[in-house]
Amino acid sequence: MASLSISFPNLSLEKVPPWLTRITERINEKSGLFPSSINHVLINEYLPNQGIMPHQDGPAYYPVVAILSLGSTVVIDFTPHPNLSSRVGTHGNSVDDKISDQEAAVMNSCERLENFHPFSIILMPCSLLIFKDMVYSEYLHGIKDSEVQGCDEAVNVTNVQNHGVVQHSSGSMKALDSDDTVIFRDNTRVSLTCRVVTKVHKSIFKF
Ligand SMILES: O=C(O)CCC(=O)C(=O)O
Numbered sequence: 774m775a776s777l778s779i780s781f782p783n784l785s786l787e788k789v790p791p792w793l794t795r796i797t798e799r800i801n802e803k804s805g806l807f808p809s810s811i812n813h814v815l816i817n818e819y820l821p822n823q824g825i826m827p828h829q830d831g832p833a834y835y836p837v838v839a840i841l842s843l844g845s846t847v848v849i850d851f852t853p854h855p856n857l858s859s860r861v862g863t864h865g866n867s868v869d870d871k872i873s874d875q876e877a878a879v880m881n882s883c884e885r886l887e888n889f890h891p892f893s894i895i896l897m898p899c900s901l902l903i904f905k906d907m908v909y910s911e912y913l914h915g916i917k918d919s920e921v922q923g924c925d926e927a928v929n930v931t932n933v934q935n936h937g938v939v940q941h942s943s944g945s946m947k948a949l950d951s952d953d954t955v956i957f958r959d960n961t962r963v964s965l966t967c968r969v970v971t972k973v974h975k976s977i978f979k980f
């Protein structure tokens with residue numbers, strides 16, 4: 774859980790401040806992935822042993838998220854949504870040999886879903902992560918509450934090796950093998966999570 778969270782706009786109806794709009798406009802222009810201006814920014818501060826539970830950002834937002842990472846390096850984990858995995862492997866149980874169109878559609882989607890694997894990404898200081906579509910709708914994302922995070926499976930582990938952020942664990946750490954590749958979170962991390970709220974209610978309070 775983050776030690777500090779600030780949301781723009783917030784309940785005091787403070788809009789995204791100009792210094793932040795400069796950042797979000799740049800992200801919007803350079804990525805070309807958002808349907809309109811970024812109108813929601815969440816700033817989270819994490820101490821080295823703090824993370825965020827695996828979750829989905831939900832239907833309130835357009836399914837594209839840009840996370841700007843500042844401060845300590847961190848590993849973010851993506852895991853297929855449990856509902857998705859429970860649908861995998863359900864085919865083949867039918868008593869009836871004949872397969873209805875509906876069952877065939879489910880089987881096809883199951884086979885497709887077997888291709889969904891967990892993965893992790895190392896977020897370097899000043900890096901920008903953008904995820905969207907299937908990763909937004911079919912995966913959970915989270916960060917472990919741990920100062921030392923294993924990153925052997927991170928998709929970009931070889932890219933970041935030259936930057937000196939990954940090390941081998943000494944073996945004295947719980948839940949890690951002696952040869953695991955790890956990052957040490959030695960500092961506070963601040964993230965700016967930028968999204969588009971699709972339905973903006975002009976008036977939150979009705980009198
Ligand atoms: O701080 C992060 O990197 C992730 C934040 C996040 O997932 C969220 O606020 O929904």
Ligand SMILES: [Fe+2]
Binds near residue numbers: 828829830914
């Ligand atoms: Fe999130």
